[in-house]
Amino acid sequence: MPRPSRHRPPVSRLSRAVLRRFAAPRLNMREDYEKVRRLQRQLAALPAARYRPLDRQILAEDGSHGIPVRVFRPKEQRRRELLLFFHGGGWVTGDIESYTPACATMAELTGCVVASVDYRLAPEHPFPAGLEDCLRVARLLLDDPARAGVQDAEDIVLVGDSAGGNLAAAVSLRLREEQARCASRQILLYPVMHWDHDPQTSPFASVREHGQGYRLTSTEVQDYLDLYVPDPALRQDPLVAPLMATDLSGQPSTLLISAELDLLCDEGEAYGRALAAAGVPVRLHRVDGALHGFITLPRFSRPLREAYEVINAFLDEPDRSP
Template sequence: MLGMFAAPRVNMREDYGKVRRVQRRLVSLWRPLRRVPFRQTAAQVGNRMIPVRIFQPTDRRRNDILVFFHGGGWVTGDIATYTPACAAMADLTGCTVASVNYRLAPEHPFPAGLEDCVNVAQQLLDDPRRAGIDNAGDIVLVGDSAGANLAAAVSLVLRERGHRGPDRQILLYPVTHWDHNPSTSPFDSVREHGEGLRLTNAEIDAYFDLYVPDAERRRNPHVSPLLASDLSGQPKTLVITAEQDLLRDEGEAYGQALADAGNEVTIYRVPEALHGFIQLPKISRQMRDAYEVINEFLDAELAAGQCAPSSGLASS
């Protein structure tokens, strides 16, 4: 049954343009899209504008602004194709969601997309009134997959540059390491779930080839956050992984590394979930499970304790 949801087997190095067109076509067929309330705006960086799509929840229950970086291997996806997921995120959290349309590879390889995300986050954190709030502490970075990689890297970059960073970040099945070769990867999930499911080892290798063509640069902590020599001073972090995902172990390892560096961390593994589950319908069990944990994270200070991945809430 899980295999029925496998991503199309395409040569991403050659067919990324076709994949983008198919994604846009599919989202255009999503009938509720016509009723999704959002506002289109942009952040200005020099002479260039970075599009940002703002989603308001039907019932706003929190002051938090979720600054969202979409997934898609740094190559596919955009604020249009993630509109259903962001609308669901706004309604399920009761938060405003600001989805960032960062530049994609291979037209704009690393670090172009990362710099877009850094610039948007920095502008909002330096002047939260841009987001319609008074307190920068209400800004939460959120990303899924490659977007979670970008969120983690943004937090690292802002600290390194001496800027105010976010107080909280939510990383959904993040990419944190460069090696997804079953023969050399340090993570068992790469060998257990790297074929036939939603994301494969071959596909993520293709994404890396397009995003960071120079293989040596993939060890840069801004590409592989797990390799950062100093993870101190990072935001309170929620890491959510999917049980049936090749990225599972590296995401949990990053959460543990953050905790070992003295940060407050919660790690949660969604049972039986596939990579990309954040784009499932709101009624899905995996979505309900994940958002229950997300809402608890948004509502409460993280309690001290042992940080251990599980199919349940664990914190440190």
């Protein structure tokens, strides 16, 4: 599959400098992840919420804990699909509270019901704990679509951004491996697909070009991976790094949206091309000039509006699953 075409010239040096000024402050995620979690929740609470989400709990398979799921209904439901959403945050930060504004926006701009999964976070719960929570919710809803308020499992679409995109891809890989019922479609937003983000050794140019000074740095991604997967021997597992999978056949029809100024840009697009090579229907779209994490931006932002135009077009396409 060819690389996504650019619809305008590359970002100028001046624009890049301005974007860097708005990048997140550098943090030591190994020490500061709890501070980041608190700040995210505080920011999500401002301004006061104008939506009424519905909270549910799904019991873990072993009965050890409940998995919170927050359901968002649009004011006008225009589509029958349920978007099963896994949030980003490097498997370490983020939760249904901090992602509530983004999920409310997702429901309104797609006209779909959105169900956000509050999976367990590292380092308290390292791999595969968060993945197991996402799998549990996906299995239950796909096996019993009525739980999700839809008539057919075909109407359940997996969605995730960043680490959540990684989890969505891993859920699809695991379900296919188990020969279980799978989602027919998935939407992966600037996902983490590889295990190596060291500029000296990474196979991807975007890690070297955009791994410093922007919204997300290569050091932060490596710190997240270290916290999520403490055992280095497991980091090349396809359920951690889906690009390492040797068989991608039978995966859901995929929309993969990347951000031009994101160090994860190349690896996400590489996963899309690998899926296409395995016979999976794939649509790749790169949002030019966008930074990592744009799905959480205000509704008036250009990257977010562009992304939802593409997402809505994908949802309107007839099912092309293999």
